[in-house]
Amino acid sequence: MVPTPSVNADVPSLLALTAGRLHGRTNIGADMATRIPDPHLAHINPVRVRTPQGCEECLSLGTPWVHLRLCLTCGHVGCCDSSPMRHARAHATELHPIVLSMEPGENWRWCYPHEAFV
Structure with a gap:
């Protein structure tokens, strides 16, 4: 808090x-x-959702996810930190820092390096 x-x-x-x-x-x-201002906002690009049906890695592995996050640098779809595999966080780097929530009704972005909403 x-x-x-x-x-x-x-x-x-x-x-x-x-x-x-x-x-x-x-x-x-x-x-x-x-x-x-967050300097990572410069990494946001127009992206195409690579796997609209779910988390890219979970679909390949057959593992479950809770919520989905979209990388705003490349369009990768990963599962959230509440999911067992946490693929969105694993994908996030200084070059792919910001995700958008893909949950219906949510409209927020998260910067992983800063651990903050942007």
Whole structure:
């Protein structure tokens, strides 16, 4: 759980508090007004979903998955960290850092190197 900064908190304290966990968020309560850009956003490309039917490796191995994540660099579909094999995380590198949730009704991206929503 992320502690809530006080109204009188100074900017360096807020930045230290949010480093790595809320990278790229637009605010923390009413205290943080600036956005910290994630340099990995430059790796996002227009992609074609390589295996729309499921996790690429789980389909080959015959293993189950829980949720799916789409690599926004190459279109690889991998299973989430709640899945037994965690293929999306295994695929993620500095060159393939950001995934998009493929779950219906979800519209978020995750940066694996920063462990943060972007």
